[in-house]
Structures are given as C-alpha cells and as structure tokens.
Amino acid sequence: MRTRVLAAPPAGSGLRPIYGTGDPGVIELLRFFRNPIELVAQRRAAFGDITYIKAFGLEFAIPLTADGTESVAMNRQKALAAEPAWGFLIGPFFRRGILLMDFEEHRHHRLILQQAFNNKRLRGYLDEMQPMLRKGVERLPTGENVLVLDELKALTLDLALEIFLGMDLPRAEADRINKAFVDCVNAGMSIIRKDIPGTKWAKGLAGRRVLEEFFRRHLPAKRASDETPDLFSVLCHARSEEGHTFTDEDVVNHMIFVLMAAHDTSTITLTTMAYYLAKHPEWQDRARAQSRSLPREINYDNLGEFTVLDAVMKESLRLNSPVPGLARRALEDTEINGHFVPKGTYVSAVGMVNHHNPDLWTDPERFDPDRFSPERAEDTSHRYAWMPFGGGVHKCIGLYFAQMEIKTIMHNLLLEYEWSVPDGYTWKLDNSTLPVPKDRLPVTLRAI
Numbered sequence: 001m002r003t004r005v006l007a008a009p010p011a012g013s014g015l016r017p018i019y020g021t022g023d024p025g026v027i028e029l030l031r032f033f034r035n036p037i038e039l040v041a042q043r044r045a046a047f048g049d050i051t052y053i054k055a056f057g058l059e060f061a062i063p064l065t066a067d068g069t070e071s072v073a074m075n076r077q078k079a080l081a082a083e084p085a086w087g088f089l090i091g092p093f094f095r096r097g098i099l100l101m102d103f104e105e106h107r108h109h110r111l112i113l114q115q116a117f118n119n120k121r122l123r124g125y126l127d128e129m130q131p132m133l134r135k136g137v138e139r140l141p142t143g144e145n146v147l148v149l150d151e152l153k154a155l156t157l158d159l160a161l162e163i164f165l166g167m168d169l170p171r172a173e174a175d176r177i178n179k180a181f182v183d184c185v186n187a188g189m190s191i192i193r194k195d196i197p198g199t200k201w202a203k204g205l206a207g208r209r210v211l212e213e214f215f216r217r218h219l220p221a222k223r224a225s226d227e228t229p230d231l232f233s234v235l236c237h238a239r240s241e242e243g244h245t246f247t248d249e250d251v252v253n254h255m256i257f258v259l260m261a262a263h264d265t266s267t268i269t270l271t272t273m274a275y276y277l278a279k280h281p282e283w284q285d286r287a288r289a290q291s292r293s294l295p296r297e298i299n300y301d302n303l304g305e306f307t308v309l310d311a312v313m314k315e316s317l318r319l320n321s322p323v324p325g326l327a328r329r330a331l332e333d334t335e336i337n338g339h340f341v342p343k344g345t346y347v348s349a350v351g352m353v354n355h356h357n358p359d360l361w362t363d364p365e366r367f368d369p370d371r372f373s374p375e376r377a378e379d380t381s382h383r384y385a386w387m388p389f390g391g392g393v394h395k396c397i398g399l400y401f402a403q404m405e406i407k408t409i410m411h412n413l414l415l416e417y418e419w420s421v422p423d424g425y426t427w428k429l430d431n432s433t434l435p436v437p438k439d440r441l442p443v444t445l446r447a448i
C-alpha cells in the first residue's frame with residue numbers, strides 16, 4: 001500500500017502527520033462502497049489511529065480510534081464546523097437545515113427546534129401515530145418475497161406525513177413528496193456533482209424545488225390555525241424560552257431537513273432489525289413474547305418496558321448505522337489526538353470505526369443484543385463505542401422520537417406477523433447511498 005502524508009506538521013509543533021494512500025478519490029470511494037468495514041480495518045493496520053482518504057476531489061481525515069471520533073464530535077477547540085462539510089455533501093438539497101448551521105446560530109435555532117421534541121410533544125406524537133400505524137401494519141402484503149425495505153419506507157413516509165405534516169394527502173401527492181425526498185437524499189452521494197440532466201444531482205435539485213413549493217403552499221394555513229399536534233404546526237408556533245420564533249423560510253428549511261433526517265434513518269433501522277430478527281428467530285420469539293405482555297396500544301411510559309426490542313435496536317444500529325459519519329471541516333489549523341489537521345481539511349467521525357472495533361466489542365461482526373445487557377454493558381467500553389446518533393452539539397435531536405417510532409412499529413409487526421429468510425441468506429448492502437440492502441430484503445411474511 002502506498003503511503004502519502006496529508007500535510008507536514010509545523011516545525012516544532014510536536015504534532016504527528018496523518019498518513020493515507022493518496023489514491024484517487026474514485027478508487028477510494030469504490031473501495032468504501034464495496035466493503036467499508038474491511039477498508040477501516042486495513043487502514044488502521046497500515047496507518048494507526050488516523051488516516052485520510054480522498055473523496056469527491058477532497059481530502060477527508062478519518063480518526064480510527066474512539067478517542068479520535070470523540071474529539072471530532074465534541075469539537076472542544078471549536079476549530080471544526082458542520083456547515084462547510086455537510087454543505088458540500090448535501091447543501092444544495094438541505095440548505096439552512098439545522099445540521100448546516102454552526103456555533104451561535106446553531107444554538108439559537110436548536111433551542112427553538114428543541115420545543116418540537118420535548119417530552120410533552122413526544123407523548124402527543126405517540127398518541128397520534130398509533131391508530132395509523134396499526135392500520136398501516138395490518139395492510140402489509142403477506143406471502144413470499146415481501147420487500148421489507150419498500151414496505152417500511154412507505155409506512156414511515158405515511159407516518160411522517162401524518163405526524164410531521166398533519167395532512168391526509170392523496171396517494172399520488174404523497175408519492176410525489178416521497179420521490180422528492182429520496183432524490184434529495186440520494187443526490188448527496190452522487191459522484192457527478194453538477195446539474196447535468198439525468199444525474200442524481202439534477203434529480204436532487206428538482207426534488208428540492210418540489211419540497212420548497214409544497215411547504216410554502218401549505219405554510220400560511222398552518223400559521224393561521226391554532227397549534228395542532230403535528231411538527232409543521234409546532235414549528236410554526238414554536239417559541240424558545242428566550243422568546244425567539246422561526247421565520248417562514250426557517251420553517252420551510254427545517255421541515256425539509258427534519259423530514260429527511262427522520263425518514264430514511266428510521267426505515268433503515270427498522271429494516272436492519274427485521275433482517276436480524278429473521279436471521280435469528282429465537283430473538284424474534286423473545287421480542288414477540290415481550291410485546292404480547294404489553295398493551296396493543298402503548299403509552300409513552302411503556303416504551304422503557306421493551307427491553308428486548310431495545311437491545312435488538314441498539315445492536316442493529318451498531319451493525320448498520322444509518323448515518324455512516326459526521327462531516328466537519330477545519331476552519332483553522334488544528335489537531336486530532338496529536339495529529340496535525342491543516343485548515344480546510346474535511347474531517348469525518350465514522351461510527352463503524354468504533355462499532356466494528358474488536359478492542360471495544362467482543363466478536364464485533366456477530367449479532368449479539370445481550371452485549372447491551374447491564375451485566376455485559378459493552379457499549380460502556382468507551383463513551384463513543386456506540387454512537388449511531390452522533391455526539392456533541394449536533395447530536396441527533398430526534399433520537400427519542402426515532403426510538404419511539406421504531407419500537408411502536410416493531411411492536412405492531414411482532415403482534416401481527418412472523419417473518420423469515422431462507423437458511424444461509426446474507427444480505428448485501430449498497431453503501432453508495434445510506435446503507436440499504438441491495439435486494440430490499442425479501443422475506444416470507446405470515447400473519448399470525
């Protein structure tokens with residue numbers, strides 16, 4: 001393997017350089033798409049606790065230890081910013097979303113946005129979501145080759161439209177909005193990053209226009225009416241403790257970002273859980289037995305009682321994190337755990353670096369939800385051993401919402417159905433977008 005230095009540390013700084021292969025970005029990206037876990041292990045063996053790879057014509061420094069990922073997420077020296085990095089990756093599609101803001105501006109917006117995710121609102125969302133989720137789950141097709149990814153994606157989108165928008169859209173309109181979101185999300189990982197017709201990039205730009213027009217059209221009615229329990233209405237009326245509110249543009253931008261942030265992440269987690277529960281029927285039985293001991297229509301306080309689903313969810317998020325990495329850019333010369341990071345370098349804290357690290361987890365490739373039990377508590381081996389929701393000031397604002405949604409859907413699925421995959425089936429992930437199964441996870445779904 002070739003060895004190149006990212007940049008020589010300033011003389012007398014005592015900092016060490018960051019090494020990488022210096023191979024062209026396209027080659028590095030293809031390696032990542034093929035097997036990111038193997039790539040991380042190889043780079044750790046070759047370059048130690050940090051490396052850099054080229055991607056999209058840029059150089060990304062990637063810490064390969066938990067201390068390094070923590071240092072990026074916590075950003076104690078305030079030398080790293082999210083907007084210049086996420087802005088490069090997804091800015092044209094998700095501009096002015098909260099993750100594309102930094103420092104004081106981010107704090108200001110986060111305090112208002114936080115109002116939409118407090119305990120009272122979460123309880124309200126849970127009450128709203130249950131009847132439609134139950135109906136949605138009951139409507140699933142049964143038999144062989146039911147594509148879990150597609151079915152769950154449609155279900156979580158319907159849920160998002162109801163809980164986030166508070167609207168009962170005609171199917172064709174719901175599909176149009178879904179497509180716009182998917183196009184925006186996929187555009188971020190596009191290798192061609194220009195508005196050339198037919199490319200993922202061009203589709204993403206068109207998707208953004210659809211979403212902006214949609215939210216602007218519906219905003220006046222939301223503003224004018226009393227607050228209802230949907231996110232759109234909550235954001236129109238939200239007021240931070242300091243009395244700040246969102247402008248119309250803010251509401252549109254935050255709605256587009258939050259819907260994106262919520263949708264595929266939850267779908268991927270549910271699909272990953274469905275996969276492992278199909279591969280490990282003993283865990284499916286355990287989770288179902290626990291669901292049967294709880295009421296069909298749960299309340300917020302029941303959520304803590306899903307101990308089996310909780311462990312399965314955490315293990316699924318460890319093995320297949322929906323958001324592969326946190327993206328940042330150095331605003332000035334800085335360092336990560338003693339390594340020199342020059343101004344302008346892109347930096348990524350990549351969850352799988354820790355999630356598959358044998359120093360932090362026993363037999364990390366094995367599905368073993370009991371590793372999260374109080375007795376074993378492997379997730380406490382390091383503060384960042386388990387980090388699917390990120391960390392620091394940008395830590396996922398929807399993490400309790402996500403866990404509530406995921407457990408409620410799984411609870412309903414377990415009570416209605418059993419599902420299985422053929423013996424020896426192993427899924428293959430497409431890592432060129434957010435990590436989804438290439439075959440969309442076909443299962444045999446049987447009503448019980």
Ligand code: HEM
Nearest residue numbers: 098099261262265266323326327389390394396397398402
């Ligand atoms: C299992 C599902 C989810 C996962 C794995 C996940 C993961 C993440 C991660 C890793 C970040 C941090 C990115 C960074 O620092 O660069 C993040 C941020 C964020 N997430 Fe989630 N997320 C999930 C679900 C949700 C849901 C359901 C919502 C909303 C309802 C949401 C809203 C957000 C928002 C608004 C941010 C940006 C926060 C900020 O910049 O202050 N997420 N998420």
